[in-house]
Amino acid sequence: MTEYRTVHVEHGVKVSLWGLLGLSVCKAAAGWLTGSKALMADACHSAADFAGAATSYMQLRGAGRPVRAAEDRQSSEAVIAVVLSALLLLAGLEMGLSSLRAIASGEDRAPGWGAVVVIAAGMGVREGLVRYKRRHDAKLGIRTETTRADRSDVFASLTALVGTAGAVTGGLLDMPVLYVLDPAAGLVVGVFVIRMGFRQASSAIRAAERRGKDEVDVQTLLEAVQRVDGVVAVDELRAREQGHYVIVEVVIRVNPRITVFEGHDIALRVRRQLTKRFLHVSDASIHVEPYDPGYPYKSNHHEEEVSTLLQ
Numbered sequence: 003m004t005e006y007r008t009v010h011v012e013h014g015v016k017v018s019l020w021g022l023l024g025l026s027v028c029k030a031a032a033g034w035l036t037g038s039k040a041l042m043a044d045a046c047h048s049a050a051d052f053a054g055a056a057t058s059y060m061q062l063r064g065a066g067r068p069v070r071a072a073e074d075r076q077s078s079e080a081v082i083a084v085v086l087s088a089l090l091l092l093a094g095l096e097m098g099l100s101s102l103r104a105i106a107s108g109e110d111r112a113p114g115w116g117a118v119v120v121i122a123a124g125m126g127v128r129e130g131l132v133r134y135k136r137r138h139d140a141k142l143g144i145r146t147e148t149t150r151a152d153r154s155d156v157f158a159s160l161t162a163l164v165g166t167a168g169a170v171t172g173g174l175l176d177m178p179v180l181y182v183l184d185p186a187a188g189l190v191v192g193v194f195v196i197r198m199g200f201r202q203a204s205s206a207i208r209a210a211e212r213r214g215k216d217e218v219d220v221q222t223l224l225e226a227v228q229r230v231d232g233v234v235a236v237d238e239l240r241a242r243e244q245g246h247y248v249i250v251e252v253v254i255r256v257n258p259r260i261t262v263f264e265g266h267d268i269a270l271r272v273r274r275q276l277t278k279r280f281l282h283v284s285d286a287s288i289h290v291e292p293y294d295p296g297y298p299y300k301s302n303h304h305e306e307e308v309s310t311l312l313q
Contacts, residue, residue: 013138014134014135014138015055015058015059016059017131017134017135017138018055018131018134018135019052019055019056019059021127021131022048022052022055022128022131023052025048025124025127025128026045026048026052028120028124029041029042029044029048029121029124030042030045030049032116032117032120033045033120035116036113036114036116036117036120037111037113037114038113038114038117038162038166038169038184038188039097039100039101039104039184039185039187039188040113040117040121040161040162040165040166040169040184040185040187040188040191041113041117041120041121041162041166042097042188043094043097043101043158043162043187043188043189043191043192043195044121044124044158044159044162044191046090046093046097046191046192046195047154047155047158047159047191047194047195047198048124048128048155049090049093050090050094050195050198050199050202051128051155053086053087053089053090053202054198054202057082057083057202060082083202083203083205083206084203084206084207086202087199087200087202087203087206088199088203090198090202091196091199091200091203093195093199094193094194094195094197094199095196097189097191097192097195098188098189098192098196100185100188101185101186101188101189101192102185102189104182104185104188105182105185105186105189108182109169109178109181109184109185110178110181111173111181112169112170112172112173112181112184113166113169113170113184114170117166117170118163118166118167118170121159121162121163121166122163124159125156125159125160125163128155128159154194154197154198157194158191158194158195161187161190161191161194162187162188164183164187165185165186165187165188165190166183166184166187168180168183168184169181169182169183169184219241220239220241222280223239223241223250223280223283224236224239226275226276226279226280227239227252227254227272227275227276230271230272230275231268231271232256232257232260232264232268232271233254233255233256233268233272234254234255234256234293235255235293236252236253236254236255237253237254237255237291238251238252238253239251239252239253240252241283247282247283247284248280248282248283248284249283249284249285249286249287250276250283250285250286250287251286251287252272252276252286252287252288252289253289253291254268254269254272254288254290254291255291255293255294256268256290256291256292256293257292257293258292265290266290268290269288269290272286272288273286273288
């Protein structure tokens with residue numbers, strides 16, 4: 003059941019991931035063809051959203067892998083996140099400087115109506131992706147954080163839409179003074195991109211410094227797992243942050259004489275204990291192993307004693 007849920011969570015993230023990538027490419031191509039700096043900046047903002055989604059996807063994939071392989075993967079994720087954040091900062095800075103140069107020198111032409119259409123269509127696609135992700139997570143019982151800062155894409159696209167539409171209107175009314183609205187919008191959206199890149203870089207650095215939750219919190223999670231009936235021992239427990247929530251991965255030991263179905267039922271109870279009792283735990287991956295008190299067994303009598311203790 004846990005693996006089934008993880009696969010479906012990954013599917014939802016993949017849909018958002020590929021949707022954001024396609025949106026970024028389409029906006030960039032349209033911005034280059036129409037000469038709209040606001041649309042190019044909006045493409046960079048969509049690329050920033052894609053980078054954030056890619057980081058979340060890597061964290062999700064890492065949470066589903068064996069616990070002992072997590073350290074190397076965490077280091078790779080931190081490096082990739084910092085590199086993506088640096089690229090976003092450079093892209094936002096370049097768009098801002100390009101827009102400033104256009105404003106200072108005076109824009110001599112307006113972008114085509116195609117830029118306005120692409121921005122409006124992109125807003126519709128982005129909102130569709132957000133709503134799909136929310137419904138998908140709600141079906142799986144995953145709590146998602148929805149703050150105003152997380153929807154900066156709306157403000158960025160609206161800014162680009164107003165600036166581009168104003169410049170196009172200036173072309174229709176033969177008012178060159180309105181042409182400056184397009185690079186002005188590009189400058190504002192460029193600031194949004196720089197802000198997102200800085201936030202993602204800061205988050206990646208903080209995550210690399212922390213490497214998990216507080217020892218006190220981990221101890222509390224560990225005690226909660228040990229209280230579940232059927233858990234003989236807890237080999238390892240890891241808690242990984244994903245936004246404001248936590249993904250927990252646990253390796254538990256159970257009585258080697260029980261059936262696979264009974265072991266699966268214990269794992270479900272452990273997962274339910276973690277996700278229901280701790281509000282900040284959004285998901286838990288439970289790995290079940292048979293309890294091994296040590297080989298070789300001394301005798302059949304000793305083996306029966308161990309079995310009795312386990313029961």
